[in-house]
Amino acid sequence: MRENDTIDITLKVWRQKGADVKGRLETIDVKNISTHMSFLEMLDVVNEDLTLTGREPVEFDNDCREGICGMCGAVINGHAHGPEKAMTLCQLHMRKFKNGATIVVEPWRSRAFPIIKDLIVDRSAFDKIIQSGGYVSMNAGGAPDANAIPISQEIADKAMDAAACIGCGACVAACPNSSAMLFVSAKVSQLALLPQGKPEAAQRAWSMVNTMDRCGFGNCSNEKECEAVCPKEISIVNIARLNREFLKASFFSTVE
Amino acid sequence: MQPDGKVPGGPLTEKWNRYRSTIKLVNPANKRKFNIIVVGTGLAGASAAATLAELGYNVKSFCIQDSPRRAHSIAAQGGINAAKNYPNDGDSTWRLFYDTIKGGDYRSREANTYRLAQLSTNIIDQCVAQGVPFARDYGGLLANRSFGGAQVSRTFYARGQTGQQLLLGAYSSLSRQIAAGKVLMFPRREMSDLVLIDGQARGIIARNLVNGEYERHIADAVVLATGGYGNVFYLSTNATSCNVGAAMHAYRKGAFLANPCFTQIHPTCIPQSGDYQSKLTLMSESLRNDGRVWVPRNQDDKRPPNAIPENERNYYLEEKYPSFGNLVPRDVASRNAKEQCDRGNGVGATGYAVYLDFKDAIKRDGKDVIAKKYGNLFDMYANIIDDDPYKTPMMIYPASHYTMGGLWVDYDLMSNVPGLFVIGEANFSDHGANRLGASALMQGLADGYFVLPYTIGPYLAGTVRPSATTDHPAFKEAADAVDTRIKSFLNNKGKRTVDEIHRELGQITWNYCGMARNEAGLTEALQRIKELQTEFWENVRVPGSADDYNLSLQKAGRLADFLEFAQVMVTDALVRKESCGGHFREESKTEEGEALRIDEEYCHTAAWEYKGSGKPPEFHKEPLVFENIALTQRSYK
Structure with missing residues (x-):
């Protein structure tokens, strides 16, 4: 020192x-x-x-x-x-x-993050997005043995890279469009990569993106500012994955 | 009155199965008629709220942060224990149970601890199914490591972010129930009082931290999952909002505080650098697998570490404990660091630090191997201390980390106040006088996913609760008391800030009730805390108003509770005249200076009852009965 x-x-x-x-x-x-x-x-x-x-x-x-x-x-x-x-x-x-x-x-400046006081903003829109699908629909009690489904180390590592998101909102603050795509894509990717999250992958992507829009976040125009400021270095590769999942949901699934 | 742990009969290994098979169940149609309040959204609170909602109960969940995803469980780095025995190295439910009891220095309840070990395996299944990305081997199966000196590899982990991933798993389940309308979520709320009606816990007053409003919430049962009280030392590894408020509200309404003097000091934290310091950062214990702890042999040796020759370095842990060396348990490692520094052999600007040296490990394995193992920790250290630990030894010092004591609960995790349940770190139950590494996450999730959802049923089904609304006088009385307290802070216009007084409290508790305690010091501490409490109420200055976001005002309330709590903690430390686990009484040690338990007199849980403001609490004793294991003295020589 x-x-x-x-x-x-x-x-x-x-x-x-x-x-x-x-x-x-x-x-x-x-x-x-x-x-x-x-x-x-x-x-x-x-x-x-x-x-x-x-x-x-x-x-x-x-x-x-x-x-x-x-x-x-x-x-x-x-x-x-x-x-x-x-x-x-x-x-x-x-x-x-x-x-x-x-x-x-x-403070973070975004229509979706109203200011509460001074530097404090209301990020409850992030919680709303997760509530609209950022989970695996399973109840406590019925899970199979943890080793029942092997997952390759590579896939587990990629899922972990995405799961490292801390939900701070810096990606939104840095984006000229106030988009929450990096945040949404991190959760969608984590769960779409893992076998446990696959059954609901289409529904999840569809629903979370729509909630994001409803909460007042903007669209992604590939500025990459989000990735540059992310304290956990979440990659925009996840956004590409999200787009894939979203397209799949739009074209091939029965999601309304 | 002797608190009754209500441990079910039968052989230890059968208790929980029998209990589950014979308890009174709540009819599925009736579950939706019951309302449950859960305060706190850490591992215990989030998992409990989600699971209770899945079962059909109506849940109201409260948290102090802006989102239930942020509770301090998130900061746990190392991992979570489970007796899966995947590595085939001899682990079993019994072994995990035994290690936990022994590690806790025989001061926990056998039946609770055994149940914890039993349920540990279900937790891993549950979390994997949620999509928690645990570390895996090349074949795709889950990876395990040995942690904190355990002789088997039973720790599951997700890089250095296990707590985060488990919490986000619980948060995802909670979010699903919020979307389903089964959980009503109240973020940015602080529990400001507990409301009892006819002696039963029936609700809380929650203060909305954004607009200052007092909200009344009524329910059939109240669950506290409000974490530990490590911030009683001011500087700790806890988050800044961690507080003892909820526990103290319950205590003042009659709930017993159990073993408050059992606190855990973590040996490997980044030392304090100045008075402005707001928190201490933990460096994972895994560092001790490769780092060697030493101090200069000569006192007040101010030379830079690399200029001190090998023969003038004292690798005191390796010398004193040849078989465990740098891997002795947390309490032993912490105490020895303090001993060296008190003697004048400490290093760094304050003299309160010891070296953790990777020179030999780097020479042996190469820098790349060490970087792969600990790179993120080395980076974190370099950022905070502005020094390169690959070249210069790290400086570390112990810091308050976890609290084993808490609100007293029985086998059902219910306090002595009917209808008030306490889970996770907030209760006292499973870790005795010292917690093993990677066991906190295990307990929080066992309580929330698998214990409370069963044990709350018999209470709801088996007791009569008068119908009441939030207009009941008990609610008005509690809300008025909260209002009086809040106003008195704002009207005080004193000369000292909340943080300044909290810092002073921390110095007293740390110096006299920290890693080593003795009768004279504790007596003096008790007196000084009382004086500081008076000073606080007379001379604190809280800026701003009560009707918008005001962190100073929130902190004033929390400090008022810490000042009251600290006296119970010190009193507990005074009357427990033995050393056990994290509680080291200098009067009770072996000839070699190690902790000496006195089982004939202190093989019990101390449960403290509130007797009124300014009055000493009343002592109650729950004897600990060991039917299945023999008590031995820990030895790490």
């Missing part, structure tokens, strides 16, 4: 009371930030100061702070989750910023 350096920064952070109120960028000067702090710890320090000086803290979602729960996220200088590759906001550290830097912090 290097010497404990500190930096001064200027935050321009989005403040908005609620979904129906107009928001604005507020400038906050922040001094003596240790470069060993995580970005969220820097916000903690800012909030402590705001609290003690009689102002309202900046609200932001966060929970596990180890990059797996998918709760945190903000657009940092135009990049969802900040400038580093394959990283959630909670894993971004202040040593990545220079002394005197100005850092713009904004």
Whole structure:
């Protein structure tokens, strides 16, 4: 670990009371930030100061702070989750910023993710999409022995690659169309690859894509921004798989 | 009053089968008449809510996060145990049961633990059928590994994200039931009180975290799946929202808290770097398979690790425990690290870290092999600490990780409050004084998929509950009390923030009730926590208002509960004058300095009853009866 350096920064952070109120960028000067702090710890320090000086803290979602729960996220200088590759906001550290830097912090922006307060958005549309088919229809109790159906390591690995999605919403925030295709495709792929998910694959793709449309997400126009910001590096190959499943559902199945 | 575990009769291996075959069933047509509240959507809560709905019950599910997919079960890395014996290496239900009891230092209930081992195999079947992408061998069958020093390979895993994949499996089942209309989902809600009517758990007050409204929910039974209390130490590997609130609401309404002093400190976490630190990150225990733990032999040796010659390094675990070496159980590894640092041999900026060195492993196997095994962990470490663990040894230090104690439950997983069930980490039941690696996921899912769906039936079918609505005075009383508490935080206008006071609480609990405890320290801690509690209520400052999203306000409520809870935890640690598992009393050790149990006096579960605000809790004892195994002293020499 290097010497404990500190930096001064200027935050321009989005403040908005609620979904129906107009928001604005507020400038906050922040001094003596240790470069060993995580970005969220820097916000903690800012909030402590705001609290003690009689102002309202900046609200932001966060929970596990180890990059797996998918709760945190903000657009940092135009990049969802900040400038580093394959990283959630909670894993971004202040040593990545220079002394005197100005850092713009904004919430995910999408019609499908209304703002709750400051940097907090409502991502319940993602839950609605999963509810419309992101599962295998089986009840607890009747499962066959876990080794009854062998699955090749290659298929299991591909399914795991897709299943790694943490549902943070960065893909939507980065997409110029606010499309949720990467998110939808990750779940559709995971389950379509595995024998357990195959029986419902067509119905699932059809239903999840339609729910995505109804929730107000846009279409995919192959910008690949989603893949670039995804903290779990979910590949757009999954979108191709989703398109295949969706086409199959449209042409060959009995799905209404 | 002696709490009654209601363990069914018959031989241990037959208890659960007999129980299932003879319990009172709920008629399928009647199931849809019963409403059940499930608080929490981690592995236990999500699996329980989904399974109860599949059976036909009406379920209301609550979670504190914005989605039920995020509970902290998601962060479990290593794996999940099951006695499948796929590798043909001699595992069995009995062996898993025995390992769990022994690992827990003989402080858990035999019948509960045996049932857990029995059900472990069903969990893997269930999860595979859901589409959980477990790791597989080339032939396509499931892969297993040995974990946490187990002598058989019984741990199933999905890369380093097992908890995530299992939780997303449970979440998918839950989502299906939400779509079917059998589960009503309430995200961004915090349970603010438990409501009893005629002594039975009948509902909760939930606070909507977005608009601050108090919502009243009534049901025939309430299930708490609200996780552990590791954040009582402020710094822990838990998520920031993990709290003891639900358990404390239940406790204040009469539910017993059991063995709260049984906490697990995980040996391999990234050490603290400054006062601003908000959480500690766990590095998988698997690192100890190849890493060698050492500290400089000389105190206050400030040289960089690579400049310290071999003969001035103390590989203290290998020296002290030649047969287990770096693979000693979690509690032993943690305590030894603390001992070295307390003695002044610790490293890093704070002196509270030890080295975990991969130099020899890299020399032996090559960097590529080590990178394939631990690459993601090395990257994570490099990002947080800004150092390259392939070249410089990692620094690690123990951190609060899991809590074995929790609300007291009987064999049915029901607390002593009728109609209040507690599952997963929130209850105390299966791990005794120390939990084995890869067993938390197993317990959460066993409780939710396979135990509670059976054991809740006899209660619903066999008890009479008066018809009531949310207009019942008990609801109004509870909602008013919540409102008073919330307003008092906002009106206080003190000088200290919630986090600042929480940090101070953490220092007290960590220093005096952490890895090693003694009478004088615990007595002092109890006094200091009381003073801090007074300070909190007089001097806390909570900004903002109660009618929109206000995290400081949420945290104030949680800290109030931690301050009260910490006193029960410390009291429990004070009266248990033996060492067992994660509870190490310095007064009770062997000549070699290892933990010494005192079975004649402490072979029991301590269950604490609330006696009113500011009053000490009342102690109750549930004796532990071991009919099937002989108690031995653990030895890892």
